[in-house]
Amino acid sequence: MRFGSSTGREDAMRVAVMGIVNVTPDSFSDGGRYFEREAAIAHGLELVSEGATIVDVGGESTRPGALEVPEDEELRRVIPVVEALSGAARVSIDTRKPAVARAAVRAGATIVNDVTGQLGPVAADCGAAWVAMHSQGDPQTMQLAPRYTDVVGEVAGYLEERLEIAARYGVGEVYLDPGIGFGKTVEHNLQLLANLDRIVSLGAPVLIGLSRKSFLAQLSPAGRAGAPLDREDQTLGANILAIMAGARVVRVHEVRPLRQFLGLLEAMRK
Numbered sequence: 717m718r719f720g721s722s723t724g725r726e727d728a729m730r731v732a733v734m735g736i737v738n739v740t741p742d743s744f745s746d747g748g749r750y751f752e753r754e755a756a757i758a759h760g761l762e763l764v765s766e767g768a769t770i771v772d773v774g775g776e777s778t779r780p781g782a783l784e785v786p787e788d789e790e791l792r793r794v795i796p797v798v799e800a801l802s803g804a805a806r807v808s809i810d811t812r813k814p815a816v817a818r819a820a821v822r823a824g825a826t827i828v829n830d831v832t833g834q835l836g837p838v839a840a841d842c843g844a845a846w847v848a849m850h851s852q853g854d855p856q857t858m859q860l861a862p863r864y865t866d867v868v869g870e871v872a873g874y875l876e877e878r879l880e881i882a883a884r885y886g887v888g889e890v891y892l893d894p895g896i897g898f899g900k901t902v903e904h905n906l907q908l909l910a911n912l913d914r915i916v917s918l919g920a921p922v923l924i925g926l927s928r929k930s931f932l933a934q935l936s937p938a939g940r941a942g943a944p945l946d947r948e949d950q951t952l953g954a955n956i957l958a959i960m961a962g963a964r965v966v967r968v969h970e971v972r973p974l975r976q977f978l979g980l981l982e983a984m985r986k
């Protein structure tokens with residue numbers, strides 16, 4: 717990592733903040749808060765006013781153990797929110813379902829945020845950008861027994877294959893995401909963060925999604941950060957490390973602290 721180097725600071729200038737809008741009753745940190753359509757739209761607009769340049773709209777939780785949401789219900793949750801927010805910012809659709817991705821792009825989304833890593837052809841077909849994320853297993857099973865011989869090498873290899881798929885199908889804009897917390901132990905997540913430059917070196921912009929995730933709580937002194945909403949300090953610290961290692965898009969629940977940090981970097985550069 718190039719902590720404090722001028723290259724690191726210049727890199728940070730180009731970081732996009734992706735604000736999370738979970739239109740779900742059961743997301744791990746804010747389930748139910750933005751489940752009502754009007755609340756979700758208002759929250760998305762608030763994130764944009766705080767400096768998010770992308771809003772990531774999702775209608776199905778992918779927390780460990782989460783159950784799949786039927787397609788018609790997921791569409792009902794996300795499409796009106798995508799329509800309402802697409803005039804205010806770039807919208808990404810966080811889904812595992814091709815039909816939801818396609819409908820969201822018709823409604824104004826320009827990014828398919830794909831935690832399955834399988835929707836490259838769909839993104840290409842819709843003319844959307846593709847966030848290709850690594851996961852070991854699906855949400856039902858992924859945290860039962862994550863296993864790797866070389867987590868960094870295996871995730872990098874998988875993401876490199878996504879670049880080949882993107883080229884084969886003609887996806888014009890690709891982001892690579894190591895998938896923090898998706899089929900990974902605390903140790904796996906730490907190894908990926910410590911070696912993020914390896915993923916960055918693949919050449920496509922890297923997206924990092926670690927906001928409020930449980931590995932952050934496990935690193936905190938007992939009793940200080942048990943609940944997801946109490947993990948904002950750890951989230952900011954870990955996101956700063958990721959940015960200094962070259963991450964280009966940072967997916968967060970709270971936009972303001974990260975924007976303040978990016979403003980500081982900009983001021984230091986001037």
Ligand code: HH2
Nearest residue numbers: 738743744777778779847849893896925
């Ligand atoms: N993490 C979550 C959801 N979508 N997408 C990408 N690209 N990367 C991530 O790390 C990622 C993601 C999980 O966070 P959240 O949306 O807050 O929770 P839930 O899945 O419970 O709705």
